[in-house]
Amino acid sequence: MREEPGGSLILYHGWSSSASRKVRFALAEKQLAYTSHPINVRKNEHHAPAYRKINPNGLVPALVHNGVQLIESTFIGEYLDEAFPDRPIRPADPVERHAMRLWCRDVDEKYLPAVLKHNWQLTIHPIAREWSDAELDEKLANIPNPQRRQFWYRMARDPFTRDELEEATAVMRGLIRQMEETLSVSDRPWLTGETFSLADISVTPYVKRIEELDPAQLDPSTNPRTADWWQRLTARPGFQAAHIGAYSEQADPEYPGPRVTDNPVDT
């Protein structure tokens, strides 16, 4: 075993990045103080060699705990719960924990790619379209993952069509449908049961984005269980301390971030 839990936590994150929002929420729920290093993804700071020493994949977020680099938001969530057992964010029951991991995986594999289309169209396209071919090549040469690099080229020169964006919204409506069904069948307050968990944390940035793109989905008359869940979730002090605000505002490169960045929950 390594040294005792505790010590320094440094979070490298984007204010509007969905994966970063998940980790800020997890840190806030566990009431862990951390040093905040915002990375401006619209200025390509996550592709810079300095940041790639922290996350070689050039993605946000990354967490550094006592000098150890940790990547991938879902695994950072599990890590935090294992390194800091107080205020658990995973159910104790193995069956519920298995269900939690299926939720986290659905978010990463299905809902993240859908929301990225909307987010990048809004934020990356207007910037990248202004770059010359030479500038584009130069800026994107730093992106380690070939699929990701291709996605940036696409965003620069060939933005998503209205049909593609509508298809992405339909996928995100599928998340609300999946949540409504789960909450109805189980008749329990959180996605995996009685315990608020990483499953609830994982879907949060996506539900927040649906609230902006298609607010009727969160109307009690349409999806009563999910609407109730959302009201209870957004009332949590942890949610409020996680700074999961309006996407368009937080994606602004001039967004200053909250004034206090190193201690999400004081209570």
Next chain:
Amino acid sequence: MREEPGGSLILYHGWSSSASRKVRFALAEKQLAYTSHPINVRKNEHHAPAYRKINPNGLVPALVHNGVQLIESTFIGEYLDEAFPDRPIRPADPVERHAMRLWCRDVDEKYLPAVLKHNWQLTIHPIAREWSDAELDEKLANIPNPQRRQFWYRMARDPFTRDELEEATAVMRGLIRQMEETLSVSDRPWLTGETFSLADISVTPYVKRIEELDPAQLDPSTNPRTADWWQRLTARPGFQAAHIGAYSEQADPEYPGPRVTDNPVDT
């Protein structure tokens, strides 16, 4: 909490399926007795409505524990270690456990798609090419996942080219390179450190397949650390009880399976 660990374990699995091999290995390492239900994927048994009641995704493996259905081999591995804490297959240290999850994810996202091309070319294509268009539509209508269905159509009518297969082999060589580097840098016996873990289990079916496709990769003169790791891994009683044999033999629809199927390790 649910009832105490123990009770009945039923494994639905394919003898040659990489994900099934991982779960058989995990069960054997933990010395858990289970009832074996082989599913013949070349006879489309995993797409049949009866099996889709157990795994709605129509994929092997699935584990049923005291009536609870568990899917996704990586998450089944974590589940087994949480429901049955004896003989752990995850490191206790949170940093090593985080590294374990990155290995498991690389296997699922990068190496599984590469090995599937070789495996399906050998097993699915010769069967599916004989079906008429009407038979193909009828058989594939049961596949729930559209990408998976598309993959079956492709295998039936448009098998992978030599270049595509060589590219897949190159990806698999990348696994050996990644292992050799990890084992060299850490100078420890297993992928995540001193503890044999789900990381080692996850890569096993893929290393076994490389042993068939490109045996020079496991030569001590080429990759000494990985060759040594493979020798120690295959000597484990758990590996031997997991029935991870020659792919081509176990993919044969007439493969009878081992005679004793319900108790992998007697010691």
